[in-house]
Amino acid sequence: xxxxxxxxxxxxxxxxxxxxxxxxxxxxxxxxxxxxxxxxxxxxxxxxxxxxxxxxxxxxxxxxxxxxxxxxxxxxxxxxxxxxxxxxxxxxxxxxxxxxxxxxxxxxxxxxxxxxxxxxxxxxxxxxxxxxxxxxxxxxxxxxxxxxxxxxxxxxxxxxxxxxxxxxxxxxxxxxxxxxxxxxxxxxxxxxxxxxxxxxxxxxxxxxxxxxxxxxxxxxxxxxxxxxxxxxxxxxxxxxxxxxxxxxxxxxxxxxxxxxxxxxxxxxxxxxxxxxxxxxxxxxxxxxxxxxxxxxxxxxxxxxxxxxxxxxxxxxxxxxxxxxxxxxxxxxxxxxxxxxxxxxxxxxxxxxxxxxxxxxxxxxxxxxxxxxxxxxxxxxxxxxxxxxxxxxxxxxxxxxxxxxxxxxxxxxxxxxxxxxxxxxxxxxxxxxxxxxxxxxxxxxxxxxxxxxxxxxxxxxxxxxxxxxxxxxxxxxxxxxxxxxxxxxxxxxxxxxxxxxxxxxxxxxxxxxxxxxxxxxxxxxxxxxxxxxxxxxxxxxxxxxxxxxxxxxxxxxxxxxxxxxxxxxxxxxxxxxxxxxxxxxxxxxxxxxxxxxxxxxxxxxxxxxxxxxxx
Numbered sequence: 001x002x003x004x005x006x007x008x009x010x011x012x013x014x015x016x017x018x019x020x021x022x023x024x025x026x027x028x029x030x031x032x033x034x035x036x037x038x039x040x041x042x043x044x045x046x047x048x049x050x051x052x053x054x055x056x057x058x059x060x061x062x063x064x065x066x067x068x069x070x071x072x073x074x075x076x077x078x079x080x081x082x083x084x085x086x087x088x089x090x091x092x093x094x095x096x097x098x099x100x101x102x103x104x105x106x107x108x109x110x111x112x113x114x115x116x117x118x119x120x121x122x123x124x125x126x127x128x129x130x131x132x133x134x135x136x137x138x139x140x141x142x143x144x145x146x147x148x149x150x151x152x153x154x155x156x157x158x159x160x161x162x163x164x165x166x167x168x169x170x171x172x173x174x175x176x177x178x179x180x181x182x183x184x185x186x187x188x189x190x191x192x193x194x195x196x197x198x199x200x201x202x203x204x205x206x207x208x209x210x211x212x213x214x215x216x217x218x219x220x221x222x223x224x225x226x227x228x229x230x231x232x233x234x235x236x237x238x239x240x241x242x243x244x245x246x247x248x249x250x251x252x253x254x255x256x257x258x259x260x261x262x263x264x265x266x267x268x269x270x271x272x273x274x275x276x277x278x279x280x281x282x283x284x285x286x287x288x289x290x291x292x293x294x295x296x297x298x299x300x301x302x303x304x305x306x307x308x309x310x311x312x313x314x315x316x317x318x319x320x321x322x323x324x325x326x327x328x329x330x331x332x333x334x335x336x337x338x339x340x341x342x343x344x345x346x347x348x349x350x351x352x353x354x355x356x357x358x359x360x361x362x363x364x365x366x367x368x369x370x371x372x373x374x375x376x377x378x379x380x381x382x383x384x385x386x387x388x389x390x391x392x393x394x395x396x397x398x399x400x401x402x403x404x405x406x407x408x409x410x411x412x413x414x415x416x417x418x419x420x421x422x423x424x425x426x427x428x429x430x431x432x433x434x435x436x437x438x439x440x441x442x443x444x445x446x447x448x449x450x451x452x453x454x455x456x457x458x459x460x461x462x463x464x465x466x467x468x469x470x471x472x473x474x475x476x477x478x479x480x481x482x483x484x485x486x487x488x489x490x491x492x493x494x495x496x497x498x499x500x501x502x503x504x505x506x507x508x509x510x511x512x513x514x515x516x517x518x519x520x521x522x523x524x525x526x527x528x529x530x531x532x533x534x535x536x537x538x539x540x541x542x543x544x545x546x547x548x549x550x551x552x553x554x555x556x557x558x559x560x561x562x563x564x565x566x567x568x569x570x571x572x573x574x575x576x577x578x579x580x581x582x583x584x585x586x587x588x589x590x591x592x593x594x595x596x597x598x599x600x601x602x603x604x605x606x607x608x609x610x611x612x613x614x
Contacts, residue, residue: 076102080111083118092122100131107138109145116148125156143172150188159192159201166205175214182209182218183252186225195230202226210242217247224256233260237268244271249280258285258292263531283313290322297533299326300563310339317346321361325368330565331596333372340365354390363394370401379405396422396429400436407444415440431457431464438470447477465495469504476508484508499529503536510543519543534564542572550580567593567600575606590614 079102087095096118103111112135119128132148139145150165166185173181185202192198203226209219220243227236237260244253254275260268276286286309293302303326309319324339343365347358354362370385382405389398399422403415419437424430434457441450451474457467472487485508491501506522509515523539530536541556557573570593577586591614593603607614 076106087118092118096127128152146172154188157193159198163201163205178215179218182222185222199226199230217243217250221252237265240271249278251282251285254285258288261292283309283316287318298563315346317343321365325364328368328372333376337372340369359390363389367397367401374405379408396432403440407440412444447474450474463494465491465498469501497529499526502526503539507539510546513546516543516547534560538569538572545576550576565596567597568602571603571606587614
């Protein structure tokens with residue numbers, strides 16, 4: 001039996017990762033002035049009108065400030081007005097030239113800015129740059145002028161000319177704002193086509209800031225992000241380490257290290273943990289770390305972080321949500337319901353109207369609670385939870401869960417109709433509908449119907465690796481092993497990095513105790529593509545057991561079960577322990593597996609074959 005063919009299901013209950021900003025909001029952005037703002041500005045350093053005469057004289061005589069003459073002459077006013085009219089009508093070039101000439105005559109920053117705006121609105125990048133440079137030349141200490149020059153050069157992708165404007169802009173930035181400005185630099189260069197050139201240029205421009213103790217942390221973080229954008233992972237991590245050494249409480253290096261988390265770069269995780277060990281570590285960073293661990297299939301480590309977070313920050317709602325969803329996925333229904341109810345109480349206690357993100361969270365919580373109720377056989381309660389999902393939030397997942405409840409009530413045809421009634425918004429949603437119906441049929445032991453549905457899907461999309469994989473799974477359950485292998489090899493050709501196909505074929509060979517060296521090679525290939533995946537680790541442990549390497553098999557299976565408590569992994573781990581004479585421990589593992597999923601075919605067949613009643 002090829003039970004290790006891991007199923008690809010549509011996301012129905014997993015919490016959606018929240019993006020965590022790596023720096024404060026950007027202060028360097030264009031702030032377009034109103035059309036005639038230059039005409040209404042105060043007279044100090046700008047063009048202005050004389051103060052209006054009060055409607056009534058004051059009751060008591062007061063000393064009046066001296067009247068300041070406006071710099072706005074009749075000739076200049078006329079030039080500005082005609083320039084604006086030309087810009088608004090059919091002559092933006094003429095309007096730009098008039099405004100730029102007026103800016104040079106008045107030396108007013110608002111008029112310079114308006115000249116830049118007119119050029120930008122006309123999509124005349126070179127003219128905008130001309131005006132910004134004229135402004136900078138006239139007022140070299142103006143942050144706004146330097147900012148416009150830098151941003152226009154970047155918009156024109158003239159990255160090689162930005163080193164000096166970047167240095168000048170940083171030099172003109174007040175010390176209190178410099179860390180924020182440095183954090184923004186990688187965003188400014190995000191659209192540069194030559195990432196390596198941008199990285200070299202920025203690193204040179206930030207050399208002075210990186211050498212100063214007060215700015216070394218954010219400067220090295222910016223350099224690290226530029227290196228990462230240029231696909232220089234090792235040097236990026238080295239820069240992040242320097243940033244953390246200079247500023248241990250800054251979150252920027254830890255957030256960057258999370259993006260580098262990989263078994264090949266263990267120092268990245270060490271950097272994250274050093275930050276989290278600090279007293280000032282933000283809970284959002286720990287939450288991001290937990291999500292990253294979940295994506296890497298490291299459920300055990302993620303659970304630890306979530307438990308820490310819910311203990312240290314009991315009012316951090318997102319941690320309760322993710323913990324609850326994870327617990328339900330691992331069949332810890334009672335614990336999951338407690339966590340999810342805690343999440344709901346925190347959201348309700350906020351007293352605010354739910355925004356889009358909160359609505360997604362509520363939908364995930366209700367879906368998980370419905371799943372827990374369904375698995376415990378309380379179908380009425382499951383339906384009640386589904387009815388509380390707001391609007392059309394996560395419509396596919398909601399209807400998939402409703403269909404599952406209908407099928408458990410013996411209404412499989414109604415369940416299929418419910419899924420087929422879902423709208424086909426695009427190719428992706430149509431594909432998800434097919435896969436949802438396939439899994440519904442398979443869960444209800446309608447294997448032939450699932451196979452037929454997939455055959456139609458493969459006929460429409462012959463190179464869809466996931467459809468091929470799912471059809472292979474159905475073929476295996478129908479005993480068509482040659483066809484299963486043929487379909488899996490087609491999936492490997494269609495998508496060479498599709499780890500599930502390699503793992504499924506390798507596990508099938510191992511489970512049938514045939515072609516074991518080939519099986520091990522296939523599973524190792526899958527593990528290279530998805531390091532740390534507990535189900536693939538389980539497959540590797542199983543083939544090692546079949547090859548007689550019981551000690552290595554035990555190590556791998558214990559690792560897999562620790563990362564993902566699962567009934568099928570429990571079946572394999574228990575059998576290895578049983579063969580090693582550790583029968584009490586084997587019985588303990590099997591009992592835990594039955595608690596997780598009493599209906600698991602692999603576990604049931606293992607107990608029957610070994611004639612064991614745990």
